[in-house]
Amino acid sequence: MNLIFSLIVLAILILIPLMGVGVLGLNSLFAIFIPYLAFAIFFFGLIYRIIGWARSPQPYKITTTCGQQKSLSWIKHSRLESPASSWEVYLRMFFEVFLFRSLFRNLRADFDGKRLIYGSAKWLWLGAILFHLSFLVIMIRHLRFFVNDIPSIVQKISAVDSFFQLGLPPIYITNLLILAGLGFLLLRRLVDAKVNYLSYASDYFPLLLIISIALTGILMRLYVKPDLYAIKQLTYGLATFNPALPKGNLSMLFYIHLFLVSSLAAYFPFSKLVHMVGVFFSPTRNMPNDNRMSRHINPWEYPVKYVTYAEWQEKFRDVMEEAGIPIDEEWANVAQK
Amino acid sequence: MSKLPKPDELLQGLDLHRTPEKHWMDIKPDFSPGKYCYAVDPQVMIDLGRPNLGKWQPTDEKWPLPEDWKERLLKAIRDRMERFRSFKLFMDICVRCGACADKCHFFLGTGDPKNMPVLRAELIRSVIKGEFSFFGRLFGRVAGARPLTEEVLKEWYMYFYQCTECRRCSVFCPYGIDTAEVTIIMRDILHELGIALDWAMKPLRNSHFIGNHLGLQPHTIKENIEFLMSDIAEITGLNIEVPINKKGAEVLFVTPSADFFADPGIYTFMGYVLLFHHIGLDYTISTYASEGGNFGFFNAIEFSKKLHSKIYEEAKRLKVKWIIGGECGHQWRFWHQYHGTMFGPFDYLEVPKSPITGTVFEHAKYHKAVHICEFTADLIAHNKLKLDPSRNDHIVVTFHDSCNTSRGMGIFEEPRFILRNVCNNFVEMPENTIREKTFCCGSGSGLNTDEYMEIRMRGGFPRANAVEYVHKNYGVNTLVAICAIDRATLTALMKYWVPDVVVAGVHELVGNALIMEGEKERTTDLRYRPLKGMEEEV
Secondary structure, eight states: OHHHHHHHHHHHHHHHHIIIIIISOOHHIIIIIHHHHHHHHHHHHHHHHHHHHHHSOOOSOOOOOOSOOSOSTTSOOOTTTSOOSHHHHHHHHHHHHHHOHHHHTOEEEEEETTEEEEEEOOHHHHHHHHHHHHHHHHHHHHGGGTOSSOOHHHHHHHHHHTTTOOTTTTOOHHHHHHHHHHHHHHHHHHHSHHHHHTOOHHHHHHHHHHHHHHHHHHHIIIIIOOOHHHHHHHHHHHHTTOOOOOSSOOOHHHHHHHHHHHHHHHHGGGSGGGHHHHGGGOTTTSSOSOTTTSOOOOTTOOOOOOOOHHHHHHHHHHHHHHHTOOOOSTTTTOOOO | OOOOOOHHHHTTTOOTTOOOSSOGGGOOOOOOTTSSOOBOOHHHHHHTTOOOOOSOOTTOSSOOOOTTHHHHHHHHHHHHHHHOHHHHHHHHHOOOOOTTGGGOHHHHHHOOGGGSHHHHHHHHHHHHHHHHOHHHHHHGGGGTOOOOOHHHHHHHHHHHTSOOOOOHHHHHOTTOOOHHHHHHHHHHHHHTTTOOBHHHHHHHHHHHHTSSTTOOOHHHHHHHHHHHHHHHHHHHSOOOOOOBSOTTOSEEEEOOTHHHHSTTHHHHHHHHHHHHHHHTOOEEEOSSSOOSSOGGGGTOHHHHHHHHHHHHHHHHHHTOSEEEEOSOHHHHHHIIIIIHHHHOOOTTSOOOBOTTTOOBOGGGTTTOEEEHHHHHHHHHHTTOSOBOGGGGTTOOEEEEOOHHHHHTTOOOHHHHHHHHHHOSOEEOOOGGGSGGGOOOOSOTTTOOOGGGHHHHHHHTHHHHHHHHHHHHHHOOOEEEESOHHHHHHHHHHHHHHOTTOEEEOHHHHHHHHBOOTTOOOOOBOTTSOBOTTOTTTO
């Protein structure tokens, strides 16, 4: 049901440029206006979300400590799992954000007769890292469409990525890996009973959308072979805020690819995909475990009324005297500050 | 109360890989006996000046909610999103990858999908989408959105009180989403309507008005301590006095009140006292600040602050230099992660320095409170304790990392170091069930009530199962924990799942092993069980 809903939405998204460009001939709408609009939504949407999170303070320092705290000098503390300084927090965040360290811990619980056992379960980590890192490399590769002097690092990454020289033009390894990763993540949602049970349409849809983007991209590279010169004219124009519809044929597939990318960009800030930015704000990961070393201030902390010693002593004066527990006359009238 | 099924029947038919036919939004919470906690007695809420719903139980078909309950809840949710970045963010960034699904002890013991941390959070996330988001309202269920209804409220009562705030899920979440934080905030929100547990609120009231959860009045604390000291006298031949409310002592010692009163916490308390006597520490306990734990933390955040304000007023009144905290789990999560913000700065105290070893506890230089295990580990490392670990040879020990001290503090090595020095038979449980991956006792965060026994035994099953493994393979008969709630709840859990295992505190074993000056030859441990080789003597 959720999957079907997502497929329908995806089909509509593919139909829109087919109709818009193919039938109505609204080429500049789809090549220029919609991408700009989508990226404006992406950009300002993300800023809106970031400001939203930043406006709420983090009242308490609630680091999740996954390793030994820094305490006695002769006990080795875990720099990554229980960071005590900013530097260690950066390190922890680096491992979280780029290598998905927490996901790497994943276990699978099962019954072995009456015994609960926990096996290593790194497939989710592998699928996720294949997808995310490939996506990153592919985005970097795409830079060549947006600048004139292609930075050497981009060229090098592209060269490494096509290292195996399979076919002509050479197949990028990341193109295969991203499909493998995405395919695994999708399959997992369909096959794993628990994950299937908790999946919404909004979980299938981004996967299907990104798979479609990858497929249209790969098809263009391997089979359709659109006019790259025309594409670069367009994308470079977009990037330099000097947009113009190129003369050459951009091809229908390119319009679909571009429209899907635009959809993804516009959808991004208002969906679960914001985890990309949100992860940096996660208080259980981005705060040091130094609570007893330094002060953390909560801007809305307010004084509360409690039962003071004076009130308490008055209540128990008799029994205390009887039991020989000292009465503090000096403090008997000290009120709460 | 319902009849609890036998251990080999309890988990029959449990399948972790089968899910219900119905959508989770269509499944109503099951308020059958043994599976829910009783609602709070209205008098408790009246005494504390909190809203209440009168006399009611969650089993009531129609809850006696005020007319504007929905507006009030939605307002409270908005308010928490503005005040807690954690809450706001955790509502936004979950991708439902399911890595947390089988990490929750309640899921592993019940198979109930709403005990998967991701779905527990969805219980509120779905309402935020359904009530506050345009697209949520537009797409409804396919986007995981739904409106707030009375049924949803019942579900919240069931599942935010079927989470022990253990944070195991937060270790595995790629974004560090912490269900404990969500649960804490949701309970805080429910509290605004007067919805709370009787079992969790009565200790809070006691602690507020009397000074500790058990409601021990000052003279009772003194009597109990004297009673324990007479046991020590009988076992060791030493007459020891515990300083009570002593002005000008160097250290204020605060421990959970269960240690004064309840078996097996009392043995741990005897251990503390023997240790302090052994090294001649100038300390005092307080009958006013007589509770290290904090049930406010399980109910409403404001109350957690009220309860522990006492500790710092007492520290000022008694003019102590620094504070040692006893063995308690949530106490230490709360002390370590909240005290500094709520009660600081502590410039009337001094940076803790061990008077015996001279060690300056740099890691506590701001908060000025030291965990008893940090203090003792430092003593042992400096060879300041005379220990005879063979006095614990009659037991085989394993160590249960308490959730709060593990994932909300990171104290793993100190208690282990102590254990290796005070006993000869120490075995670890399987690696995926200890340290940061430790399993909850199943009854933490104020759920340790008798009427909840079935869920408690289910939730505690993963922990018990790991204990059973070392019990069968290595003969472990003693489960050691640095948590007062553990000492009570694991005892019940062991009785049910692994009946031959008893529960103890680290300092109980320290107390056994300490060679005290002037003591007589010991024939029993602090529980009057014969020491190894002394069976004839006793």
